Amino acid sequence: MNKFELEQNKAFKLANDLKQGGRARAGGAGAQKTDRREQRKLDQAKGLVPFACKLDDKLVKQLKERAEAHEGGMTEVLAELLVKAGLER
Structure with missing residues (x-):
């Protein structure tokens, strides 16, 4: 490999990282705390x-704003909103 x-390979890796939301590569300074496989197992243990669903972009923007201010993130915001709408946990 010349x-x-x-250099081309590094550029591809950088472009991919940017597409993934700027998350650092494993082993980098800001590496993810858990990888996807571990996170999936943790989520399954929690039930x-x-x-996935398709939503209007205005609604998604509002949800993202609420999720940023909420310590539980998007999952908890959506769960709270669904419970308030009358669904049970």
Whole structure:
């Protein structure tokens, strides 16, 4: 592998990191506390199930603003809103 290919590889890695929201690579200074596999196991132990849906962008912006101010993040904000709407936990 020549120098050009090495630099190109670094550029691809950087571009991928930026696409992923700026998260640092494993082993980097700001590496994630848990990897995805560990997080999935922790979530399953809590009884959490992934659930995807499509929402209006204005609604998503409001949810993100609330989640930033909430210590539980997006998951807890959505759970609280659904309970307030009449669904049970």
